[in-house]
Amino acid sequence: xxxxxxxxxxxxxxxxxxxxxxxxxxxxxxxxxxxxxxxxxxxxxxxxxxxxxxxxxxxxxxxxxxxxxxxxxxxxxxxxxxxxxxxxxxxxxxxxxxxxxxxxxxxxxxxxxxxxxxxxxxxxxxxxxxxxxxxxxxxxxxxxxxxxxxxxxxxxxxxxxxxxxxxxxxxxxxxxxxxxxxxxxxxxxxxxxxx
Amino acid sequence: xxxxxxxxxxxxxxxxxxxxxxxxxxxxxxxxxxxxxxxxxxxxxxxxxxxxxxxxxxxxxxxxxxxxxxxxxxxxxxxxxxxxxxxxxxxxxxxxxxxxxxxxxxxxxxxxxxxxxxxxxxxxxxxxxxxxxxxxxxxxxxxxxxxxxxxxxxxxxxxxxxxxxxxxxxxxxxxxxxxxxxxxxxxxxxxxxxxxxxxxxxxxxxxxxxxxxxxxxxxxxxxxxxxxxxxxxxxxxxxxxxxxxxxxxxxxxxxxxxxxxxxxxxxxxxxxxxxxxxxxxxxxxxxxxxxxxxxxxxxxxxxxxxxxxxxxxxxxxxxxxxxxxxxxxxxxxxxxxxxxxxxxxxxxxxxxxxxxxxxxxxxxxxxxxxxxxxxxxxxxxxxxxxxxxxxxxxxxxxxxxxxxxxxxxxxxxxxxxxxxxxxxxxxxxxxxxxxxxxxxxxxxxxxxxxxxxxxxxxxxxxxxxxxxxxxxxxxxxxx
Ligand code: SF4
Numbered sequence: 084x085x086x087x088x089x090x091x092x093x094x095x096x097x098x099x100x101x102x103x104x105x106x107x108x109x110x111x112x113x114x115x116x117x118x119x120x121x122x123x124x125x126x127x128x129x130x131x132x133x134x135x136x137x138x139x140x141x142x143x144x145x146x147x148x149x150x151x152x153x154x155x156x157x158x159x160x161x162x163x164x165x166x167x168x169x170x171x172x173x174x175x176x177x178x179x180x181x182x183x184x185x186x187x188x189x190x191x192x193x194x195x196x197x198x199x200x201x202x203x204x205x206x207x208x209x210x211x212x213x214x215x216x217x218x219x220x221x222x223x224x225x226x227x228x229x230x231x232x233x234x235x236x237x238x239x240x241x242x243x244x245x246x247x248x249x250x251x252x253x254x255x256x257x258x259x260x261x262x263x264x265x266x267x268x269x270x271x272x273x274x275x276x277x278x
Numbered sequence: 279x280x281x282x283x284x285x286x287x288x289x290x291x292x293x294x295x296x297x298x299x300x301x302x303x304x305x306x307x308x309x310x311x312x313x314x315x316x317x318x319x320x321x322x323x324x325x326x327x328x329x330x331x332x333x334x335x336x337x338x339x340x341x342x343x344x345x346x347x348x349x350x351x352x353x354x355x356x357x358x359x360x361x362x363x364x365x366x367x368x369x370x371x372x373x374x375x376x377x378x379x380x381x382x383x384x385x386x387x388x389x390x391x392x393x394x395x396x397x398x399x400x401x402x403x404x405x406x407x408x409x410x411x412x413x414x415x416x417x418x419x420x421x422x423x424x425x426x427x428x429x430x431x432x433x434x435x436x437x438x439x440x441x442x443x444x445x446x447x448x449x450x451x452x453x454x455x456x457x458x459x460x461x462x463x464x465x466x467x468x469x470x471x472x473x474x475x476x477x478x479x480x481x482x483x484x485x486x487x488x489x490x491x492x493x494x495x496x497x498x499x500x501x502x503x504x505x506x507x508x509x510x511x512x513x514x515x516x517x518x519x520x521x522x523x524x525x526x527x528x529x530x531x532x533x534x535x536x537x538x539x540x541x542x543x544x545x546x547x548x549x550x551x552x553x554x555x556x557x558x559x560x561x562x563x564x565x566x567x568x569x570x571x572x573x574x575x576x577x578x579x580x581x582x583x584x585x586x587x588x589x590x591x592x593x594x595x596x597x598x599x600x601x602x603x604x605x606x607x608x609x610x611x612x613x614x615x616x617x618x619x620x621x622x623x624x625x626x627x628x629x630x631x632x633x634x635x636x637x638x639x640x641x642x643x644x645x646x647x648x649x650x651x652x653x654x655x656x657x658x659x660x661x662x663x664x665x666x667x668x669x670x671x672x673x674x675x676x677x678x679x680x681x682x683x684x685x686x687x688x689x690x691x692x693x694x695x696x697x698x699x700x701x702x703x704x705x706x707x708x709x710x711x712x713x714x715x716x717x718x719x720x721x722x723x724x725x726x727x728x729x730x731x732x733x734x735x736x737x738x739x740x741x742x743x744x745x746x747x748x749x750x751x752x753x754x755x756x757x
Contacts, residue, residue: 113720
């Protein structure tokens with residue numbers, strides 16, 4: 084399981100831009116790779132069909148294949164990122180590839196909640212900032228989770244929203260399953276009342 | 279506010295509000311989401327192994343195996359094999375995934391409709407078929423098409439694998455209340471228009487993200503007129519408009535469909551259930567965050583031209599001029615041209631199946647077109663029933679003979695070419711007319727071009743060899 088807090092409270096990086104709308108989960112990780120029973124090592128399958136030819140050889144012209152993910156840990160993508168399936172393999176693959184945050188102007192619901200649970204910050208940018216980021220690939224970016232602020236140097240920095248409990252879990256390393264199981268009495272009572 | 283609501287002091291609530299409220303274990307606060315109780319948890323082989331691993335790592339048990347139901351569908355082969363033989367899995371990984379679910383369910387005492395079960399099938403087909411899906415329930419599955427079950431007035435939605443683990447361990451989910459949207463389809467549809475045409479029209483109207491953050495209630499006379507299979511088709515594709523869930527208020531059609539099914543209550547409990555279920559509807563004046571109206575009379579047989587499910591147009595209508603770079607890219611991928619209709623496009627394969635359109639009425643609709651006709655030369659047509667039970671029913675009605683006489687392949691149940699992870703797939707560049715729900719690039723195999731359509735339109739494409747308005751084949755063939 085990825086360490087949820089690694090490098091995520093403060094991200095100091097460059098952006099990698101995929102200027103395309105409606106990037107669906109089949110692009111992020113094609114369904115035919117979902118026969119795994121593990122959640123590890125999926126990074127090599129991220130955007131697989133864009134990155135490799137029919138025989139599985141990496142395509143040199145595709146910049147994702149030469150990306151230095153130590154430098155570039157923030158993905159900027161077009162509107163409605165992550166639409167399609169509920170597969171958590173999508174954030175697992177992006178995280179394992181090296182991304183720690185994704186910025187878009189809109190996310191699909193399930194992708195968004197799956198990401199926050201897997202050490203991948205989904206950040207909704209206001210339209211102007213989003214357009215600026217799309218138009219300026221590779222810029223330096225600082226993301227501060229505590230203050231919920233994105234600093235773009237001379238670019239249009241912005242504040243972003245995050246569900247308070249998701250933030251709490253990411254900041255403090257709180258485990259949501261532990262939180263749920265901590266309410267066993269409430270669950271018992273509900274079951275007794277609705278038996 | 280109506281006078282009654284003033285008297286009782288209760289604000290009018292929607293169907294969604296009622297189901298939501300009834301399942302609050304703990305209310306949400308500013309800091310924490312609420313705890314939502316889950317009545318039924320459906321499990322399949324693809325999104326569950328990592329969740330069971332977390333349970334194993336932490337020494338946790340499944341809280342309510344009796345509220346958990348498992349099947350194998352995504353990675354399973356649809357080829358025939360002799361009893362006693364090993365299933366012809368496409369890969370060792372697929373076999374391993376199925377065997378992992380077999381051992382996880384055995385270990386935790388969860389019912390698995392696996393090989394040999396008369397109710398094995400696509401998870402969203404077997405839940406209703408067993409009567410496990412019931413009005414007013416909360417239902418989840420690690421699968422985005424869980425909204426299908428909303429056709430029965432259940433609140434049903436897809437979850438990620440981490441949440442699968444949460445539900446296994448606690449029978450609850452941490453949730454904040456989604457927004458609501460009502461889509462009213464009023465009027466009468468033209469003859470031959472199916473539920474698939476309705477939902478493709480809705481998605482084209484509101485867009486792939488039109489329902490993001492929302493639970494949709496489908497209402498109106500054209501929805502009420504649908505049979506349960508049709509309602510399932512509509513709710514199934516709610517996620518293709520970005521919605522969490524889709525719901526339809528239960529009525530006599532719902533009750534009649536459920537009566538006598540394996541897991542519904544019997545005797546006096548059945549009568550009580552009917553009372554409870556038919557009272558589940560949105561109050562007059564219930565608030566919705568969004569309201570959408572669709573005129574049923576304008577709906578035509580639909581096909582998609584692009585690589586997102588909101589690119590549906592009438593089969594004979596011209597493809598619109600691209601409005602964005604994504605549209606241009608989609609047209610190039612599909613090899614289609616703006617200004618031309620999709621009708622006439624040559625087809626390589628046809629897939630009739632998936633949790634959207636693999637139920638008995640879907641197969642009847644396809645068989646009516648194929649009856650007495652032949653699949654065009656060089657075209658491969660795959661008919662994949664949604665479950666073992668659907669397959670048996672179709673065979674009892676002789677539909678299998680209609681398909682095989684026409685030259686189509688009659689397969690064993692499973693997800694098959696909907697997701698193309700079991701070995702059933704198209705070849706790069708091929709055009710597949712498919713009754714499934716997603717036309718994303720590569721969804722049916724790398725480089726495969728998918729056109730989404732109803733069973734009638736898909737069957738007609740198989741016969742004609744190109745995309746065609748099914749109305750042209752709706753007169754019975756003169757054999
Ligand atoms: S039929 Fe397709 S959409 Fe439905 S559950 Fe299977 S893979 Fe998912």
